[in-house]
Amino acid sequence: MNIYDIAKEAGVSIATVSRVINGSRKVSERTRAKVLAIMKETDYTPNIFARGLSGDFTNTVGILVPDVSNMYMSRAVSFLENRLHVKGYNVVLSCSGYDADGKEQHIRMLLDERIDAMVLVGSTYAGSGTSSHNTDSIMAAAEKLPVFLINGDVDADNIYCTYSNDEAVSYELTKKMIDSGCRQLLFITDSESYSANQKKAGFTKALRDGGISIRDEFFLHLPNSIVDVKGYLSMHSFEFDGCFATEDAMAIGVLKYAASRRLKVPEDISIVGYNNTEFCVASTPELTSVDNRLRQMCEDTVDRLIAVLSGNKTVPRRTSVACTVIRRGTTMF
Amino acid sequence: MNIYDIAKEAGVSIATVSRVINGSRKVSERTRAKVLAIMKETDYTPNIFARGLSGDFTNTVGILVPDVSNMYMSRAVSFLENRLHVKGYNVVLSCSGYDADGKEQHIRMLLDERIDAMVLVGSTYAGSGTSSHNTDSIMAAAEKLPVFLINGDVDADNIYCTYSNDEAVSYELTKKMIDSGCRQLLFITDSESYSANQKKAGFTKALRDGGISIRDEFFLHLPNSIVDVKGYLSMHSFEFDGCFATEDAMAIGVLKYAASRRLKVPEDISIVGYNNTEFCVASTPELTSVDNRLRQMCEDTVDRLIAVLSGNKTVPRRTSVACTVIRRGTTMF
DNA sequence: GACCTGTATGTAAGCGGTTACACGCCTATT
DNA sequence: AATAGGCGTGTAACCGCTTACATACAGGTC
Numbered sequence: 001m002n003i004y005d006i007a008k009e010a011g012v013s014i015a016t017v018s019r020v021i022n023g024s025r026k027v028s029e030r031t032r033a034k035v036l037a038i039m040k041e042t043d044y045t046p047n048i049f050a051r052g053l054s055g056d057f058t059n060t061v062g063i064l065v066p067d068v069s070n071m072y073m074s075r076a077v078s079f080l081e082n083r084l085h086v087k088g089y090n091v092v093l094s095c096s097g098y099d100a101d102g103k104e105q106h107i108r109m110l111l112d113e114r115i116d117a118m119v120l121v122g123s124t125y126a127g128s129g130t131s132s133h134n135t136d137s138i139m140a141a142a143e144k145l146p147v148f149l150i151n152g153d154v155d156a157d158n159i160y161c162t163y164s165n166d167e168a169v170s171y172e173l174t175k176k177m178i179d180s181g182c183r184q185l186l187f188i189t190d191s192e193s194y195s196a197n198q199k200k201a202g203f204t205k206a207l208r209d210g211g212i213s214i215r216d217e218f219f220l221h222l223p224n225s226i227v228d229v230k231g232y233l234s235m236h237s238f239e240f241d242g243c244f245a246t247e248d249a250m251a252i253g254v255l256k257y258a259a260s261r262r263l264k265v266p267e268d269i270s271i272v273g274y275n276n277t278e279f280c281v282a283s284t285p286e287l288t289s290v291d292n293r294l295r296q297m298c299e300d301t302v303d304r305l306i307a308v309l310s311g312n313k314t315v316p317r318r319t320s321v322a323c324t325v326i327r328r329g330t331t332m333f
Numbered sequence: 334m335n336i337y338d339i340a341k342e343a344g345v346s347i348a349t350v351s352r353v354i355n356g357s358r359k360v361s362e363r364t365r366a367k368v369l370a371i372m373k374e375t376d377y378t379p380n381i382f383a384r385g386l387s388g389d390f391t392n393t394v395g396i397l398v399p400d401v402s403n404m405y406m407s408r409a410v411s412f413l414e415n416r417l418h419v420k421g422y423n424v425v426l427s428c429s430g431y432d433a434d435g436k437e438q439h440i441r442m443l444l445d446e447r448i449d450a451m452v453l454v455g456s457t458y459a460g461s462g463t464s465s466h467n468t469d470s471i472m473a474a475a476e477k478l479p480v481f482l483i484n485g486d487v488d489a490d491n492i493y494c495t496y497s498n499d500e501a502v503s504y505e506l507t508k509k510m511i512d513s514g515c516r517q518l519l520f521i522t523d524s525e526s527y528s529a530n531q532k533k534a535g536f537t538k539a540l541r542d543g544g545i546s547i548r549d550e551f552f553l554h555l556p557n558s559i560v561d562v563k564g565y566l567s568m569h570s571f572e573f574d575g576c577f578a579t580e581d582a583m584a585i586g587v588l589k590y591a592a593s594r595r596l597k598v599p600e601d602i603s604i605v606g607y608n609n610t611e612f613c614v615a616s617t618p619e620l621t622s623v624d625n626r627l628r629q630m631c632e633d634t635v636d637r638l639i640a641v642l643s644g645n646k647t648v649p650r651r652t653s654v655a656c657t658v659i660r661r662g663t664t665m666f
Numbered sequence: 667g668a669c670c671t672g673t674a675t676g677t678a679a680g681c682g683g684t685t686a687c688a689c690g691c692c693t694a695t696t
Numbered sequence: 697a698a699t700a701g702g703c704g705t706g707t708a709a710c711c712g713c714t715t716a717c718a719t720a721c722a723g724g725t726c
Binding site for chain 4: 669670672674676678679680683685686687688689690691693694695
Binding site: 002003004014015018019021022024025046047048049050051052053054055056 | 711712713714715
């Protein structure tokens with residue numbers, strides 16, 4: 001069943017059918033109705049490959065995440081997919097892993113998919129430099145189509161960013177821990193992503209402003225896993241009275257470690273997580289965390305994406321949202 | 334940059350280039366090398382729309398899940414995507430929600446994407462009948478392409494199923510709770526999926542065999558959320574001493590409820606979850622759960638999918654894996 | 667009536683691949 | 697020497713759509 005069948009059935013040419021489908025030009029009301037009726041009757045849907053081949057757009061968006069099984073990212077994908085679907089877009093999903101090489105390869109594969117736009121969630125950076133290996137492949141992609149970063153900030157043409165004020169809220173959170181008496185503060189992260197770096201910056205600044213000594217071994221880089229974090233801490237017996245984790249699961253790992261050592265939370269150790277995932281309410285005490293408005297970032301991204309694809313030239317390249325600290329039982333404040 | 338450019342550059346015809354790309358026929362080693370060199374040099378990749386239009390396959394697989402933000406499903410998507418990617422397939426993701434209508438619509442949209450095969454994770458059923466509204470749309474899809482169910486069982490041509498022995502393991506688990514003294518057993522589920530029904534069957538059978546009275550109000554249908562389950566139980570003050578939840582998050586909700594009532598777990602209440610997600614180790618005590626070999630099911634599904642697409646006619650339509658009970662702190666056994 | 671304008675529709679040329687079929691050449695067989 | 701067959705390669709049709717351009721026709725203007 002193709003456009004020729006519909007045209008023959010309706011007694012018109014394929015061009016007319018195409019125009020009815022796309023609403024691209026005036027078609028008389030009579031013909032339009034007839035064509036639509038036959039399309040419905042025969043359950044016809046245009047072949048997307050033919051459309052993609054001849055037209056300039058595909059109604060498909062590529063989403064690249066390091067790992068969908070991560071709760072934060074799966075929520076992002078869910079928010080993105082839901083809104084994109086409503087707007088008539090399909091989603092090609094690619095999970096790159098956390099290393100830069102894998103990511104570059106996945107970006108290339110996505111580009112081959114001839115998508116209309118690309119969304120990158122939680123961009124990771126190979127290094128801390130401004131023009132890392134990683135940014136390069138993003139820039140290359142942006143030559144071909146608009147690229148949208150969630151939790152990323154690359155200032156370049158055709159790259160649109162959305163991020164939250166992670167540095168400020170991390171500063172605030174750390175300061176509160178210090179104000180409530182913490183002196184030995186641990187920072188745990190699982191990645192070198194843009195937002196992880198922001199958080200680290202806020203954390204470090206608060207320590208410096210608070211006159212707290214900064215010790216290298218207090219910056220841990222561990223897998224985002226409860227068991228791994230707990231295991232690591234158990235093996236290395238740090239002395240610390242506060243912990244900032246860039247992901248909730250890792251914070252829960254700290255909490256479990258504290259429990260295994262019979263340390264009281266928050267009296268002996270304060271703990272904060274990030275992302276306000278469901279992990280926060282799974283533990284006892286419940287975890288203080290940060291709601292970084294993921295849903296809002298995702299929906300805003302989709303809206304801007306559609307605006308850009310519609311040819312709107314005035315879409316802002318960067319927008320930000322404000323996080324909220326969600327106080328629960330693992331902090332004194 | 335298209336196949337004509339490559340052909341011209343290499344001094345051969347487009348047919349030869351196409352043969353090099355697809356390895357579909359013999360090409361002399363000299364020409365092959367030359368064409369490959371030029372392809373690499375010019376960074377050429379074939380247009381997938383042209384391929385999809387003329388060829389019969391697209392190297393794209395559709396994955397349909399009710400909700401990727403669910404931890405179990407996001408893991409499934411992750412396992413599937415990873416293995417498919419390795420095998421050279423792309424993934425179109427669609428999140429249908431839990432209702433049958435949404436699902437049917439998403440299946441139709443996926444079919445329009447001209448995918449090679451479709452994978453459905455955690456198929457939901459509108460009713461308990463054999464030929465529900467829902468099965469119909471799956472059967473319709475199977476007319477056009479092979480359909481793979483993870484945690485589903487539909488006996489029809491071109492539909493391939495993988496499931497675990499949920500009924501047996503649920504029976505066993507429930508029996509153990511009864512043996513360890515439980516008499517008032519709650520069953521909590523969030524869906525009417527195939528596997529939820531299997532679990533319910535095992536649970537019910539164990540109660541019957543154990544001579545335990547079965548009360549309708551002990552079968553709860555709640556959202557898969559810690560807070561919702563805890564909230565519901567707090568509002569309705571049941572008397573129960575054992576709980577079987579079909580998802581870990583809900584089991585954690587029960588645990589939190591118990592804690593809020595100062596009920597001891599597992600002494601006063603035994604709790605078991607399902608899927609062995611990271612939630613299990615987030616709580617104290619940690620949650621007894623069931624590892625249903627999701628990874629194995631996913632990888633097995635991908636392997637069979639590729640076999641079917643390769644024209645292998647002897648791929649078994651149904652396979653199953655054996656779950657393992659993971660004992661932790663919320664049960665007496 | 668000749669001419670212009672605007673609207674509805676048709677024709678045909680791509681888009682970039684795959685592949686059936688044809689063809690030329692070289693070697694093996696008789 | 698004639699013939700067959702296999703191998704490597706080219707030609708051209710086709711996949712199903714979009715769209716520039718052509719065309720036909722109705723109504724308005726002078």
